[in-house]
Amino acid sequence: QVHLQESGPGLVKPSETLSLTCIVSGDSISSNRHFWGWIRQPPGKGLEWIGNIFYSGSTYYNPSLRSRVTISADTSKNQFSLKVTSMTAADTAVYFCARAAMLRGIITGVDSWGQGTLVTVSS
Amino acid sequence: DIVMTQSPLSLPVTPGEPASISCRSSQSLLQSDGYNYLSWYLHKPGQPPHLLIYLGSNRASGVPDRFSGSGSGTEFTLKISRVEAEDVGVYFCMQALQTPTFGGGTKVEIK
Numbered sequence: 119q120v121h122l123q124e125s126g127p128g129l130v131k132p133s134e135t136l137s138l139t140c141i142v143s144g145d146s147i148s149s150n151r152h153f154w155g156w157i158r159q160p161p162g163k164g165l166e167w168i169g170n171i172f173y174s175g176s177t178y179y180n181p182s183l184r185s186r187v188t189i190s191a192d193t194s195k196n197q198f199s200l201k202v203t204s205m206t207a208a209d210t211a212v213y214f215c216a217r218a219a220m221l222r223g224i225i226t227g228v229d230s231w232g233q234g235t236l237v238t239v240s241s
Numbered sequence: 242d243i244v245m246t247q248s249p250l251s252l253p254v255t256p257g258e259p260a261s262i263s264c265r266s267s268q269s270l271l272q273s274d275g276y277n278y279l280s281w282y283l284h285k286p287g288q289p290p291h292l293l294i295y296l297g298s299n300r301a302s303g304v305p306d307r308f309s310g311s312g313s314g315t316e317f318t319l320k321i322s323r324v325e326a327e328d329v330g331v332y333f334c335m336q337a338l339q340t341p342t343f344g345g346g347t348k349v350e351i352k
Contacts, residue, residue, distance in 0.1 A: 165333065167341040180340050214289060218337075224272065225337035227280035227295030229302075234289055 120144040122215050122232035130209075130239050136202040140215030140232060141195075148173050148193045153218040153225060156189060156200045158211040159234075166211075170218065170225075171198055205239045212236050243268045243336050247344035253352045254324040262347045264317045264334035270297075271314050278338040281310055281319045284346075285330035293332075294319065326351060 126138035140154070147154050155170030169179035171189045179187050183202070191198040202209060217230040244267040254260045270277045277297035284290040292301040294310035297317060307322040321328055329351055334344040 164345050165335075165343040167343075219295070221276065221296070222274065224278055225341060226276075226278065227292045227301065227337075228282070228290070228335070229292045229295075231289035231291065 120217060120230045122217065122230055124213060124215050124232045124235040126213075126235060126237070128236060128238060130205050130237060131241050132206055132239055134205055136200070136205050136209070136237060138200045138213055138215070138235065138237070139197055140199070141197045142217075143196070145217065145230075146193075147191055147196055147198055150174075151219070152229075153178075153220055154191065154198050155216050155218055155228075157214045157216055157228070157231075158209075159214070160208070160211040163211075168200065168202075168213075207239050210237065210239045243270075243339050243342050245334055245336055245342050245344040247332075247334060247347050249347060250345070252347055252349045254321075254328075254349055255352050256326055257323050260321040260324050260328075260349065262319045262332050262349075264312075264319070264344050266315045266317075266336055268338075269314045270317075270336050270338050272338060277313050277317070278336055279310075279312070279317050280335050280337070281308075282333050282335065283328070283330050284333065290333070324349075324351075 121143045153170040156168040186203045188201045212234040214234045215232040216228045218225045246265045279297045281294040282290040298310045331346040333346045
């Protein structure tokens with residue numbers, strides 16, 4: 119049974135960089151069967167795909183966030199990370215890490231989610 | 242972006258009765274491989290979302306058979322054949338043919 123757990127600060131100041139880590143157990147992020155990604159949900163709003171990483175290290179970012187987002191992986195620790203620069207109040211959200219199944223390189227479904235962590239941007 | 246539109250926003254249900262949720266996409270989700278890249282999720286309060294249906298109509302592992310997904314192209318439906326009390330929460334759809342986008346959610350609650 120795969121388990122994902124986000125870790126990182128709950129409060130970030132405007133203009134600073136958010137760094138979150140997702141620790142994975144029960145599966146290897148080095149597997150070529152899944153993407154590993156980040157999804158967020160601002161309070162009272164819908165979900166937004168941030169981006170994902172594949173075992174090869176290749177990444178995909180939502181074009182709306184591409185200029186500010188970096189996703190990386192540490193296979194030795196079986197974890198992957200998210201960095202978002204120049205945070206503003208609009209980035210306040212619950213951030214989920216997730217595992218996505220795929221078929222010929224296209225996501226078929228997000229089959230495992232972390233609990234989510236609330237990140238608030240405030241001075 | 243592909244826009245996902247769900248209806249209704251809220252769905253009061255009676256245990257034992259059927260329920261149905263609609264999801265419409267602004268572009269066809271039918272890929273040349275014959276699959277619709279549409280999935281359904283349930284988000285219960287205090288829990289992470291979990292996958293119910295993938296590729297339009299395939300039940301995820303461990304999902305009760307009272308849940309079914311149907312549709313193709315731009316119109317999709319999630320049906321619960323007999324609602325149980327544990328089925329309350331927010332249901333949402335997601336497309337992954339392009340940058341993944343999500344429906345706004347349908348809140349299911351017991352009458």
